[in-house]
Amino acid sequence: MIFSNLKLNSNEPIYYQIEKHIKKTIENGILSSNSKLPATRELSKIIGVSRNSVITAYENLELEGVVYTIKGKGTFVTDKNIALKGEWNIEWEKKSNEYADLSCYLDTVKSEIPWERGMISFKSISPDGELFDVEEFKKAFLNRIALEGHKILNYGYAQGYKPLIDYLHLYMNKKGVNTDNKDFIITNGFTEGLQLILSSYTNAGDNILCENPTHNTSIKLMKLHKLNLIGVDIAEDGIDLMELEYKLKNNQIKIGYLTPSYNNPTGIVINGEKRFKIYNLFKQYNVPIIEDGFNEELHYNNSHIAPLAAFDGKNNGVIYIGSFSKILFPGIRVGWVLADKKIVDTLESVKRCYNIHTSFLDQAILYEYLRSGAFEKQIKRTRKYYKEKHDFAIKCLDKYLKPKYIWGEYGMHVYIAIEGIDSRKLLQKCYERKVIFAPGDIFDVNNEKTDTLRLGLSRITMEEIEEGIRIISECVDELKIQ
Ligand SMILES: Cc1ncc(COP(=O)(O)O)c(C=O)c1O
Numbered sequence: 001m002i003f004s005n006l007k008l009n010s011n012e013p014i015y016y017q018i019e020k021h022i023k024k025t026i027e028n029g030i031l032s033s034n035s036k037l038p039a040t041r042e043l044s045k046i047i048g049v050s051r052n053s054v055i056t057a058y059e060n061l062e063l064e065g066v067v068y069t070i071k072g073k074g075t076f077v078t079d080k081n082i083a084l085k086g087e088w089n090i091e092w093e094k095k096s097n098e099y100a101d102l103s104c105y106l107d108t109v110k111s112e113i114p115w116e117r118g119m120i121s122f123k124s125i126s127p128d129g130e131l132f133d134v135e136e137f138k139k140a141f142l143n144r145i146a147l148e149g150h151k152i153l154n155y156g157y158a159q160g161y162k163p164l165i166d167y168l169h170l171y172m173n174k175k176g177v178n179t180d181n182k183d184f185i186i187t188n189g190f191t192e193g194l195q196l197i198l199s200s201y202t203n204a205g206d207n208i209l210c211e212n213p214t215h216n217t218s219i220k221l222m223k224l225h226k227l228n229l230i231g232v233d234i235a236e237d238g239i240d241l242m243e244l245e246y247k248l249k250n251n252q253i254k255i256g257y258l259t260p261s262y263n264n265p266t267g268i269v270i271n272g273e274k275r276f277k278i279y280n281l282f283k284q285y286n287v288p289i290i291e292d293g294f295n296e297e298l299h300y301n302n303s304h305i306a307p308l309a310a311f312d313g314k315n316n317g318v319i320y321i322g323s324f325s326k327i328l329f330p331g332i333r334v335g336w337v338l339a340d341k342k343i344v345d346t347l348e349s350v351k352r353c354y355n356i357h358t359s360f361l362d363q364a365i366l367y368e369y370l371r372s373g374a375f376e377k378q379i380k381r382t383r384k385y386y387k388e389k390h391d392f393a394i395k396c397l398d399k400y401l402k403p404k405y406i407w408g409e410y411g412m413h414v415y416i417a418i419e420g421i422d423s424r425k426l427l428q429k430c431y432e433r434k435v436i437f438a439p440g441d442i443f444d445v446n447n448e449k450t451d452t453l454r455l456g457l458s459r460i461t462m463e464e465i466e467e468g469i470r471i472i473s474e475c476v477d478e479l480k481i482q
Pocket of ligand 1 (some may be wrong): 192194264325
């Protein structure tokens with residue numbers, strides 16, 4: 001009997017196990033074409049399961065074309081089951097194109113040391129989930145879905161959800177940015193914003209200027225677009241102005257990418273005066289700027305520092321990309337680009353081709369959350385939380401490690417350099433003692449700055465910060481002795 005060797009387990013749904021068994025029996029040639037399967041009632045009794053499970057299995061197999069039913073007669077094996085027999089193996093690993101191969105090559109997530117349970121990980125700079133205001137978010141979700149569920153669950157517009165765009169207009173105005181003649185497009189986080197701009201306004205081989213070090217994801221995207229990265233070194237107060245001018249003057253730069261607040265990895269926030277100088281240099285050499293404003297909300301001293309986009313007034317030289325990924329919830333993947341109307345018009349078409357639009361449900365909930373006032377409270381809480389961790393980490397670094405320098409304002413991470421140490425070797429040593437961090441070379445456009453590392457603080461406890469830094473310092477001592 002073909003079902004006598006069917007052993008049911010409790011991990012998979014019963015109907016699925018029946019389906020698998022029937023397919024296997026056909027593959028093995030035990031059930032031949034047009035042979036009749038037991039009636040559903042009969043089979044359910046034989047194997048001791050509900051009749052519904054058998055009916056579901058037969059229905060699914062019929063949908064797949066494995067069996068057919070004749071009313072009043074029963075269910076039979078089709079004669080088109082050749083596909084179930086014999087192997088068909090395409091060697092996909094040999095078929096990927098240059099774009100995919102480069103993406104895989106650049107994908108540090110796959111090649112870096114992974115997190116394991118029990119480790120102290122300074123690797124991440126994603127927000128601490130404990131901080132998320134889940135109750136307010138739930139309320140926002142319920143309110144919006146009750147108000148316009150029929151709309152936000154349908155297709156929306158590539159440019160984005162109008163109430164959110166209107167909110168962001170005012171939000172950016174409050175930051176001092178003139179939004180006349182400009183428009184917004186809502187994107188899947190900062191990352192998609194940058195991707196849309198690079199795909200629309202750069203060609204392979206173009207020179208793109210950026211701070212060095214800079215955000216690893218941005219480096220990956222720029223390299224994936226085959227751009228020539230012209231890095232400008234960073235000093236304690238941000239990008240080096242002399243080098244910036246030299247490079248703007250002597251290279252045909254297509255566009256610049258800058259993170260004036262909380263450059264990742266250094267955490268440096270450039271002051272207002274220097275921002276003005278930077279803006280004017282780009283203007284003087286007629287090089288547009290992509291400004292990454294991802295973390296501005298974290299400015300702790302409450303004195304707002306205007307983004308570069310604010311200096312641009314009614315001009316159109318700055319393309320601003322915003323994101324609430326760090327201050328709110330990265331999981332909802334909502335960011336925005338604010339730029340000249342003509343740029344947004346182009347990005348809209350490109351986005352429509354790529355992915356139609358960013359989830360309207362997510363945009364609508366975010367809008368409701370923002371307008372409810374929960375946002376302001378959340379920012380205050382978040383700033384305080386990260387500031388305390390940051391202050392404590394600095395104390396521990398001074399006590400145990402005494403690095404060559406420690407950079408970064410009260411963000412979610414610190415960036416340090418340790419004299420005479422290769423951070424890759426240090427990472428290997430620390431890994432053996434269950435401590436990991438991000439080695440500095442992944443943020444360098446030429447994979448240099450090997451004596452630096454970034455310590456992400458957002459998701460670890462004070463105890464872990466102290467213990468982790470103590471272990472790192474012991475590993476540094478060991479490496480120095482060797
Ligand atoms: C420099 C920088 N920009 C932007 C982002 C946020 O990207 P997204 O909005 O795609 O999550 C990050 C996140 O780490 C970042 O470090």
